């Protein structure tokens with residue numbers, strides 16, 4: 001289809017890793033190494049359309065970063081086919097690079113020894129985005145992410161949050177059509193995180209920028225994504241509307257029991273979170289209604305219950321539930 005900016009068809013990625021055979025000595029391991037294959041992506045398929053904000057989520061090691069590296073042409077897939085903006089990212093990386101923006105966790109696009117503003121200047125030159133409209137856009141980014149007060153400071157002197165704001169500007173200043181963000185809010189405080197998410201939503205709305213957003217912060221994913229792609233052990237576990245995914249779990253209800261650190265569980269009740277002041281449970285309302293649970297709570301603990309609150313369901317809870325089921329818990 002014409003408006004598909006990314007297509008991933010039957011993509012498999014196997015990593016071959018060297019592994020020492022403990023039954024042999026170091027020399028024979030060195031001379032005759034043995035290998036193990038890690039199947040990071042097992043035949044995955046998906047498309048990303050113009051304007052999508054795709055929350056690309058999954059547990060550690062599910063294969064998210066591997067996918068992004070393949071889409072950026074920095075990793076060769078084992079099999080399958082991939083196009084980004086109609087091109088093969090490995091063979092035609094130079095054609096794609098000016099049209100995409102990236103922010104990959106710990107990797108920096110900034111020049112550490114130079115003032116932050118010099119990195120913006122060089123990146124603008126590199127992308128040949130130096131006309132009046134580009135300067136206005138850069139000024140808007142500087143304003144929106146409040147980096148004006150440290151533009152003249154060398155990047156190496158910036159705090160993590162300040163640098164990350166600079167990284168966002170570096171990823172967006174050339175007005176890319178697609179933005180790949182891998183754990184972009186890692187280490188950001190609440191206010192900066194909110195500013196960054198608002199900015200991403202704005203460019204999606206106003207410039208129709210397509211966003212592929214990977215994070216373990218499910219609240220951020222819920223705020224920004226209109227589509228969820230869930231990767232489970234290298235396979236697509238869900239691909240579709242985020243709200244529809246949550247609706248599938250409407251039978252479950254999150255309930256906080258305050259003042260309690262110990263609670264007997266009964267069928268249909270799973271302990272979801274526990275801390276020094278309360279326990280959050282997940283109720284499968286097909287087995288126990290919220291009202292029935294609230295009535296039974298005093299019988300399930302010897303501690304004084306200070307209160308019971310029904311909480312809204314969230315994505316994090318659903319993913320935990322799925323992981324527990326898969327693990328046989």
Ligand SMILES: Nc1ncnc2c1ncn2[C@@H]1O[C@H](COP(=O)(O)OP(=O)(O)OP(=O)(O)O)[C@@H](O)[C@H]1O
Pocket residue numbers: 015016017038039040058059060061062063064065066067
């Ligand atoms: N360079 C590599 N060599 C060997 N194995 C690798 C390599 N990179 C990733 N893997 C393996 O591939 C699998 C998928 O890793 P990947 O980094 O894509 O997962 P992820 O979903 O991004 O995880 P996380 O959320 O922890 O960042 C894991 O089992 C990982 O150990």
